[in-house]
Amino acid sequence: MLSSQRSLLNVLLPALVCVLALASLGVGAVHLPIPTVVDALFGGATEAQRAIVQEIRLPRTLLAATIGAMHGLSGAALQGLLRNPLAAPSLFGAPQAAAFGAVLAIATGLGDALSFALPLSAILMAFLSAFVLVAIVGRESNLLLLILAGLALSSLAGAATALALNLAASPFAALEISFWLLGSLDDRSFRHVLLAWPFMACGAFLLFARRDAFRVLSLGEEAAQSLGVNVSALRLHVILGVALGVGASVAVSGTIGFIGLVVPHLMRPLVGHDPGRLLAPSAFAGAALLLAADIAVRLIPSTSSIKVGVLTSLIGVPFFLYLVFRERRKLEAAA
Amino acid sequence: MIFRTLAVAALLVGAAQAAPLRIASINMCADQLLQTLADPEQIAGLGPYSRDASLSWLAEDAKKYPRLTGEAEDIIALKPDLVLAGKYGKKATRDLLEDQKIKVVDFDVPRSIDEVKAQVRRVGDIVGHPERASALNEKIDVAAARARTKAAQGHPKILAVSRRGWIAGTNNLLSSLLATAGLANAAGELGLKTGGFVSLETIIAAKPDLILVAEAAPSAEDQGKALLLHPALDRNYPPERRIVIPEQLTICGGPMLPAALDRLSEAMSGTGR
Numbered sequence: 001m002l003s004s005q006r007s008l009l010n011v012l013l014p015a016l017v018c019v020l021a022l023a024s025l026g027v028g029a030v031h032l033p034i035p036t037v038v039d040a041l042f043g044g045a046t047e048a049q050r051a052i053v054q055e056i057r058l059p060r061t062l063l064a065a066t067i068g069a070m071h072g073l074s075g076a077a078l079q080g081l082l083r084n085p086l087a088a089p090s091l092f093g094a095p096q097a098a099a100f101g102a103v104l105a106i107a108t109g110l111g112d113a114l115s116f117a118l119p120l121s122a123i124l125m126a127f128l129s130a131f132v133l134v135a136i137v138g139r140e141s142n143l144l145l146l147i148l149a150g151l152a153l154s155s156l157a158g159a160a161t162a163l164a165l166n167l168a169a170s171p172f173a174a175l176e177i178s179f180w181l182l183g184s185l186d187d188r189s190f191r192h193v194l195l196a197w198p199f200m201a202c203g204a205f206l207l208f209a210r211r212d213a214f215r216v217l218s219l220g221e222e223a224a225q226s227l228g229v230n231v232s233a234l235r236l237h238v239i240l241g242v243a244l245g246v247g248a249s250v251a252v253s254g255t256i257g258f259i260g261l262v263v264p265h266l267m268r269p270l271v272g273h274d275p276g277r278l279l280a281p282s283a284f285a286g287a288a289l290l291l292a293a294d295i296a297v298r299l300i301p302s303t304s305s306i307k308v309g310v311l312t313s314l315i316g317v318p319f320f321l322y323l324v325f326r327e328r329r330k331l332e333a334a335a
Numbered sequence: 336m337i338f339r340t341l342a343v344a345a346l347l348v349g350a351a352q353a354a355p356l357r358i359a360s361i362n363m364c365a366d367q368l369l370q371t372l373a374d375p376e377q378i379a380g381l382g383p384y385s386r387d388a389s390l391s392w393l394a395e396d397a398k399k400y401p402r403l404t405g406e407a408e409d410i411i412a413l414k415p416d417l418v419l420a421g422k423y424g425k426k427a428t429r430d431l432l433e434d435q436k437i438k439v440v441d442f443d444v445p446r447s448i449d450e451v452k453a454q455v456r457r458v459g460d461i462v463g464h465p466e467r468a469s470a471l472n473e474k475i476d477v478a479a480a481r482a483r484t485k486a487a488q489g490h491p492k493i494l495a496v497s498r499r500g501w502i503a504g505t506n507n508l509l510s511s512l513l514a515t516a517g518l519a520n521a522a523g524e525l526g527l528k529t530g531g532f533v534s535l536e537t538i539i540a541a542k543p544d545l546i547l548v549a550e551a552a553p554s555a556e557d558q559g560k561a562l563l564l565h566p567a568l569d570r571n572y573p574p575e576r577r578i579v580i581p582e583q584l585t586i587c588g589g590p591m592l593p594a595a596l597d598r599l600s601e602a603m604s605g606t607g608r
Contacts, residue, residue, distance in 0.1 A: 029533065030540040048571070052536045055567035106557060113555040114564065175499065176557045187500065187535040189565045254558075304532060 009270055013284035020291040024061040027298045059190045064294040065287040067253055070200050070245035072286020075260025077207045080214035080275030081238045088261030089246045092133045093154030094126045098250035099180045100161040101125030107164045114191050119199050123247030129153050130239040183254035183309020185294055192252040203244030210237055215276035256309045258316020259286050355416030361405045362421035364587035365442050367393050371590040373462040379415040392583045392591035407431035447511040451588030478593035479515050485600040486517025491544035493518045498559040504530035509585045516599040535565055546572050549582045578602040
């Protein structure tokens with residue numbers, strides 16, 4: 001039963017991503033009928049319509065799909081590594097740290113917003129924060145410790161970002177702070193795609209490469225060790241993969257939270273509790289969720305555009321509260 | 336003290352002769368009017384952005400005067416007879432100054448060349464040099480007349496695009512300058528009277544004939560400015576369809592207006608029209 005459900009999922013999820021990607025090409029500030037969009041995508045229509053579809057909406061759609069996939073994948077991998085349902089990049093500050101890295105790269109003049117210094121610096125900071133978190137939490141996988149350490153790390157990274165922008169001479173710093181902390185995909189170009197994709201591909205590869213180890217790890221660290229899994233190496237592997245993916249995403253979109261938390265939970269009842277099998281569906285579901293959210297921000301009528309990171313947080317935080325509620329007993333036992 | 340009180344009182348009834356001795360400004364636009372119209376010894380201090388060459392046309396000259404933070408503390412320590420401030424500055428600062436019996440004169444953001452000229456006259460009266468104000472206004476009129484004779488034919492549409500896709504509205508000074516040079520601000524078609532953020536698609540779809548930007552080669556110092564380097568904008572608006580006017584010429588109204596108008600006419604002749 002479960003296996004047929006899984007193969008259905010493997011067809012349905014990619015199909016859903018494709019449909020949403022097409023929808024994402026079809027919505028925007030300028031109303032274009034679907035045939036025109038398709039026409040413009042393949043080189044027809046007017047010059048302005050081609051520019052809108054090919055150069056503005058297409059990179060945005062590609063970024064939404066891949067960034068969402070990366071967040072979903074990272075969440076699933078971290079939950080597998082830490083064997084903890086509350087583990088997600090956005091809860092322990094990896095995106096915030098990556099945002100700080102990106103801002104730092106600009107503030108110190110290492111590079112501008114379109115240079116490779118930006119994702120590299122973001123990845124480095126994301127790696128540091130994930131490394132520190134895993135070092136603090138250690139082998140215990142203690143829920144309370146994880147949440148407290150995560151809170152501290154994300155607050156620190158947020159404060160550091162605000163400080164870097166605060167000290168920046170530009171009178172527009174306040175606006176840019178909001179950008180980094182809210183997360184948005186407005187008006188991105190293929191330069192941003194080029195900036196992020198190589199790193200995201202490496203990160204995704206690293207995480208997928210270890211999917212069998214997650215499966216073994218779910219038996220417990222000692223059992224995994226005895227089955228020949230080098231747990232410390234796995235840990236480093238996963239942190240690096242998450243840092244590459246999340247760091248590169250944040251460098252182009254700012255912090256988009258909670259997709260990594262929500263998606264694995266939605267997928268788990270459908271694929272069962274095998275963390276190795278959770279990875280691919282989580283990636284697809286993450287892509288679908290962020291695409292849907294990014295379509296929604298363009299459809300919701302408002303005087304100024306809603307940032308997609310705000311919407312994912314609005315969905316994600318109540319979900320997080322629900323998880324905390326469910327885990328209440330464990331938390332009480334830990335305290 | 337009595338003299339000062341009298342001076343301020345005299346000012347209130349508009350008697351230009353008894354101009355206050357020391358005037359401070361905490362608004363970038365008022366800074367430049369003060370620098371142009373007052374005697375150097377009348378200027379007690381200028382605002383925080385007065386020395387920023389990217390914003391102020393008279394940044395170099397501003398180095399001669401104390402630079403204020405724009406907060407109440409250093410103004411109170413300075414004890415000027417009068418403070419020029421922007422109408423939309425911080426109310427808390429103004430309240431503190433008024434508590435200290437320091438008179439604050441407000442300046443609204445000018446929305447047309449005529450409003451600028453009115454402000455020039457007003458500052459001229461405050462500093463007691465109405466003749467300098469008339470001379471400046473005359474220069475502005477001459478430059479405007481010059482721009483009109485060279486005005487573009489057929490009212491090409493133009494959009495003034497800034498970081499993050501901010502579009503200058505129709506109801507502002509820049510729009511008035513554009514109209515003088517024979518250009519139609521396309522922001523009106525987008526329903527942007529006071530300006531606003533629009534997405535890049537909207538800009539491309541509005542198909543203005545020209546765009547006005549502040550820099551010929553902007554750097555992507557943050558994502559907001561990276562928008563100005565978007566390939567879609569680059570391809571549709573190559574240099575010959577861009578008019579480049581630095582911000583220091585268009586943010587404020589005052590001594591920079593003749594240069595702004597000349598620059599506009601000059602730039603238009605470079606667009607192949």
